[in-house]
Amino acid sequence: MPLTIYNSLSRTKEQFTPVKSGVVSLYVCGMTVYSDTHIGHARTYVAFDVIRRYLEYKGHNVTYVQNITDVDDKIIAAANQQGVDPLVYSQRFTLRCLEDLDALGVRRADLYPKASEAIPDMVTMIQQIIQNGYGYVADGDVYFSVEAFPAYGRLSGQNITEMKTGARIEPGEQKHNPLDFALWKKAKPGEPTWPSPWSQGRPGWHIECSTMSSKLLGAPFDIHGGGMDLRFPHHENEIAQAEAATGKPFANYWMHIGLLTINGEKMSKSLGNIINVKDILGTWDAEVLRMFFASAHYRSPPDFSDKALTDIKKGLDRLYRLKERLEQHAAPTPEHKLNASTLNTNENQYLTAITLFQNEFEAAMDDDFNTPKAFACLFDFVNTSNKFFDQQHQGHPALCRHALDTYLKIGDVLTLFQPKATCSSSDQGDVIPALQKILQSCGQTPKATTVDELLNALLAVREDARKHKDWKTADHIRKHLEELGFEIQDTASGPVWRNK
RNA sequence: GGGCGGGUAACAAAGUGGCUAUGUGGCGGACUGCAGAUCCGCCUACCUGGGUUCAAAUCCCAGCCCGCCCUCCA
Numbered sequence: 241m242p243l244t245i246y247n248s249l250s251r252t253k254e255q256f257t258p259v260k261s262g263v264v265s266l267y268v269c270g271m272t273v274y275s276d277t278h279i280g281h282a283r284t285y286v287a288f289d290v291i292r293r294y295l296e297y298k299g300h301n302v303t304y305v306q307n308i309t310d311v312d313d314k315i316i317a318a319a320n321q322q323g324v325d326p327l328v329y330s331q332r333f334t335l336r337c338l339e340d341l342d343a344l345g346v347r348r349a350d351l352y353p354k355a356s357e358a359i360p361d362m363v364t365m366i367q368q369i370i371q372n373g374y375g376y377v378a379d380g381d382v383y384f385s386v387e388a389f390p391a392y393g394r395l396s397g398q399n400i401t402e403m404k405t406g407a408r409i410e411p412g413e414q415k416h417n418p419l420d421f422a423l424w425k426k427a428k429p430g431e432p433t434w435p436s437p438w439s440q441g442r443p444g445w446h447i448e449c450s451t452m453s454s455k456l457l458g459a460p461f462d463i464h465g466g467g468m469d470l471r472f473p474h475h476e477n478e479i480a481q482a483e484a485a486t487g488k489p490f491a492n493y494w495m496h497i498g499l500l501t502i503n504g505e506k507m508s509k510s511l512g513n514i515i516n517v518k519d520i521l522g523t524w525d526a527e528v529l530r531m532f533f534a535s536a537h538y539r540s541p542p543d544f545s546d547k548a549l550t551d552i553k554k555g556l557d558r559l560y561r562l563k564e565r566l567e568q569h570a571a572p573t574p575e576h577k578l579n580a581s582t583l584n585t586n587e588n589q590y591l592t593a594i595t596l597f598q599n600e601f602e603a604a605m606d607d608d609f610n611t612p613k614a615f616a617c618l619f620d621f622v623n624t625s626n627k628f629f630d631q632q633h634q635g636h637p638a639l640c641r642h643a644l645d646t647y648l649k650i651g652d653v654l655t656l657f658q659p660k661a662t663c664s665s666s667d668q669g670d671v672i673p674a675l676q677k678i679l680q681s682c683g684q685t686p687k688a689t690t691v692d693e694l695l696n697a698l699l700a701v702r703e704d705a706r707k708h709k710d711w712k713t714a715d716h717i718r719k720h721l722e723e724l725g726f727e728i729q730d731t732a733s734g735p736v737w738r739n740k
Numbered sequence: 741g742g743g744c745g746g747g748u749a750a751c752a753a754a755g756u757g758g759c760u761a762u763g764u765g766g767c768g769g770a771c772u773g774c775a776g777a778u779c780c781g782c783c784u785a786c787c788u789g790g791g792u793u794c795a796a797a798u799c800c801c802a803g804c805c806c807g808c809c810c811u812c813c814a
Contacts, residue, residue: 248744251744268814269814270814271814272812272813273814274791276814277814280813280814282814283814284814285814287814312812313812314790314812314813325780357784365778393743396743396744396809396810397742397743397744398742398743398809398810399742399743400742401743402741402743402810403742403743403810409776416810440752445812467812467813467814468744468745468808468809468814469808469809469813469814470813470814471744471809472743472744472809472810473809489781496744497814498745498808499808499813499814500814501807501808504807506807508813510814517794535753535763536752536753537746537754539808540745540746541745541746541808542752542753543752545752547751547752547764548751548752548764548782550753550764551751551752551763551764551765552763552764553764554764554765555762555764556765558763558777561778565778604754604755610754610755611754612753612754612755612761612762612763613754613755613761615753615762615763616753616754616755616761616762616763617762617763618760618762619763620761620762623778623779626777626778626779627778627779629778630778630779653805665795706773709773711773711774714773714774715773715774715775718775718776722775723778723790727776727777729774729775729777729778730772730773730774730775730776730777731778732771734758736777
């Protein structure tokens with residue numbers, strides 16, 4: 241089935257055809273590294289992580305490039321305030337920001353080109369722009385002449401004459417036209433500088449993306465993405481610069497991610513409601529956050545709230561319960577060949593349901609990465625699977641293996657079922673004495689020393705109590721185990737525990 | 741003012757010219773010692789007014805309301 245992508249450039253869904261069959265080049269505007277990664281960044285990069293994973297799922301070889309803006313006004317200001325060299329400062333935050341995304345469980349891009357390392361390429365591109373008649377020099381600064389580029393405004397649906405109203409030339413700027421933007425800025429004192437034919441200075445913000453994307457991915461490349469806020473002026477300017485310099489189309493598909501709000505409000509410094517990834521990971525599990533971002537359609541603005549995260553967490557628990565249920569029944573390795581003729585009616589229906597699940601998931605994702613629908617497919621599969629097990633308690637190892645593999649593969653595209661980034665052993669250390677204490681409170685001498693053994697011992701005591709209708713002891717054990725984060729379920733085939 | 745995107749049940753959120761979205765929550769039932777899990781049923785869905793159509797929440801027109809961008813922003 242063909243993948244369709246909503247292209248911001250045409251404002252329609254288009255069938256996706258990469259420049260080179262089987263290979264996809266993806267460029268996403270990355271972070272300006274002057275502060276920690278916040279949940280708005282996380283929203284965008286989880287969205288692209290899913291997009292990248294699905295492209296790979298479809299069999300494409302994806303090259304994912306995400307730039308690092310490490311030359312910028314805000315970095316210079318912050319570094320100067322702390323008396324640190326701006327490049328040292330940005331280097332520090334580059335690491336911190338990438339580590340934040342690691343902790344969130346976002347897969348790394350293939351390449352993270354830095355603006356500071358591509359200055360000569362930018363100078364070359366600016367020279368080309370000037371040579372081709374789209375740029376001009378004014379007292380050591382270089383500007384892009386918007387009027388020279390008739391396609392300007394195509395991406396954002398703006399037209400130049402309308403935009404002129406209201407636009408202003410700041411004092412000290414030598415622009416010919418208020419809409420013109422800087423390609424190169426002559427240095428002011430206290431700024432990092434690089435040589436250029438025009439002045440010691442530094443590049444304008446937009447040029448780094450034009451330069452690094454086309455250098456690394458070619459012209460044109462397949463998909464260029466970023467937050468919705470970058471559509472204008474950043475992406476509009478990127479197109480103008482790159483096409484003015486190379487004379488070739490820049491990027492074929494433009495994808496813009498809906499911006500996160502917090503409790504219905506825009507996230508901003510003035511509102512003081514910026515939440516850093518580092519901080520929120522203390523409250524919410526990385527996987528809950530990823531599912532929250534992944535389950536919102538990428539073009540919609542999700543609203544971050546306690547209620548929303550709580551709802552997601554409960555849904556995620558439901559997904560995990562099925563995973564565990566499948567694991568209990570599945571053959572350890574997928575080598576068993578499934579022979580449909582050996583399956584009973586119930587099993588055959590389930591086999592069909594697995595195929596249907598996969599087909600519907602793909603249909604959803606092929607339709608412009610419709611993740612809300614993909615999650616609906618996942619939950620439908622949970623329901624179907626639970627019904628299967630309710631009807632057939634013994635399962636079927638090879639069939640369940642197949643179901644589990646399919647479930648995990650699809651979950652993986654949606655960033656689910658990933659190994660936990662951190663498994664603090666200190667918690668484990670606290671749990672053991674606590675479990676021993678519960679055993680003692682039931683008049684038992686704890687011999688076991690591992691969590692597993694202790695839990696089994698406790699459940700055995702509890703089962704014994706239940707047999708004698710000693711509900712007080714049974715409830716006492718269950719209550720204390722739940723306080724320690726163990727969920728106890730009495731099932732037809734005996735008690736089962738799982739981590740909450 | 742210009743541009744972009746929305747208004748769907750208690751909340752969140754997909755979607756389709758006629759066929760159960762889904763998740764969370766609430767109510768009832770099955771199962772349970774109880775709880776949980778699981779299953780089943782239910783909880784006045786589609787902003788307003790016109791139009792097209794055998795049929796529209798879905799297409800068209802008008803209106804009302806909301807968000808975002810136009811300044812740095814993922």
